[in-house]
Amino acid sequence: MTSPAPLIVDEHAGPFARGRAGLAALRAKAYERICVLDARMRTLTAEPEEGAATAEYAVVLIAATGFAALLVTVLKSDAIKTLLTNIVKKALNVG
Numbered sequence: 001m002t003s004p005a006p007l008i009v010d011e012h013a014g015p016f017a018r019g020r021a022g023l024a025a026l027r028a029k030a031y032e033r034i035c036v037l038d039a040r041m042r043t044l045t046a047e048p049e050e051g052a053a054t055a056e057y058a059v060v061l062i063a064a065t066g067f068a069a070l071l072v073t074v075l076k077s078d079a080i081k082t083l084l085t086n087i088v089k090k091a092l093n094v095g
Contacts, residue, residue, distance in 0.1 A: 074080055 075084075
């Protein structure tokens with residue numbers, strides 16, 4: 001039966017201890033980089049323009065309201081009322 005290789009020889013770490021320490025350092029670096037990558041991914045996938053949709057929605061509502069007001073004004077004019085009334089009368093007389 002062979003004896004296990006010593007971890008410390010003459011106050012210096014043996015090859016297994018150095019390997020274990022190197023792997024631990026690599027693992028710590030990899031974990032740190034994974035955490036940074038995860039934070040970046042979460043930042044990118046979060047909705048960065050969350051308020052922009054609300055602002056765009058408000059602008060569209062204002063434009064639609066303005067268009068509706070203009071349409072109501074046009075439809076209330078006497079010329080348009082007469083034109084629309086004649087169209088409806090013709091449509092009803094055809095049938």
